[in-house]
Amino acid sequence: MKGTLFIISSPSGAGKTSLLTELFKKHNNDNSMYLSISHTTRQIRPGETNGVSYHFVSEDEFKRLIARDAFYEWAHVFDKYYGTSKELVQQALSKGQDVFLDIDWQGARQMRKLEPSAKSIFILPPSLKELENRLIARGQDSSDVIKSRMQKAQREISHYNEYDFIIINDKFETSSEALWSIVNAYRQKRAYQASKNEVVLANLLEGYSYSEKDDN
Numbered sequence: 001m002k003g004t005l006f007i008i009s010s011p012s013g014a015g016k017t018s019l020l021t022e023l024f025k026k027h028n029n030d031n032s033m034y035l036s037i038s039h040t041t042r043q044i045r046p047g048e049t050n051g052v053s054y055h056f057v058s059e060d061e062f063k064r065l066i067a068r069d070a071f072y073e074w075a076h077v078f079d080k081y082y083g084t085s086k087e088l089v090q091q092a093l094s095k096g097q098d099v100f101l102d103i104d105w106q107g108a109r110q111m112r113k114l115e116p117s118a119k120s121i122f123i124l125p126p127s128l129k130e131l132e133n134r135l136i137a138r139g140q141d142s143s144d145v146i147k148s149r150m151q152k153a154q155r156e157i158s159h160y161n162e163y164d165f166i167i168i169n170d171k172f173e174t175s176s177e178a179l180w181s182i183v184n185a186y187r188q189k190r191a192y193q194a195s196k197n198e199v200v201l202a203n204l205l206e207g208y209s210y211s212e213k214d215d216n
């Protein structure tokens with residue numbers, strides 16, 4: 001049984017982190033999901049914890065990890081490095097967990113090449129004005145950083161057509177349900193169910209042997 005790899009992207013402030021947090025809170029009691037924690041060289045923000053939000057490392061350490069081929073993919077975003085650890089993602093998938101990668105469009109492109117079966121979801125704000133309001137309300141960035149994030153948001157948004165799914169995050173509850181419905185749909189795929197419910201399926205067909213005349 002292999003889990004599904006989900007790539008989640010959005011411009012900063014569109015609500016991706018809150019949606020992922022809610023998804024895990026509601027649906028991860030059985031430990032069926034794994035959120036990949038990226039490495040980054042950016043500054044830790046108020047409210048973030050090292051090892052939870054990200055693994056915060058120096059630029060030298062990040063470059064050492066690149067040289068060691070420790071990353072599935074990595075990217076240079078807002079002048080800082082971000083990367084996805086290879087080993088942990090592969091381990092989780094092979095345990096049958098669904099893996100969530102919170103990465104930008106550049107990382108998404110690299111991942112699709114490496115893992116063509118990955119499913120990608122793009123989370124969008126309902127408008128640019130709303131995006132700006134959310135960035136201000138979040139209170140994590142200076143006004144200069146917000147300005148730069150707003151400029152980059154449209155560049156990120158312009159890649160929406162590379163994604164399998166789009167969620168316009170206007171009402172949080174509706175978006176949260178949409179995200180779960182995508183994840184849950186992949187759990188009903190025949191290959192996944194055949195592996196997870198092997199015994200149930202075998203029991204359903206117990207004693208039956210196929211004969212062509214049954215089809216008439």
Ligand code: 5GP
Nearest residue numbers: 012038074075077082083084102103104107
């Ligand atoms: P932030 O600094 O706001 O947490 O994230 C900035 C951007 O970096 C977001 O678009 C986020 O998706 C992206 N990002 C975070 N981790 C990774 C990663 O491991 N790889 C790539 N390519 N992008 C990432």
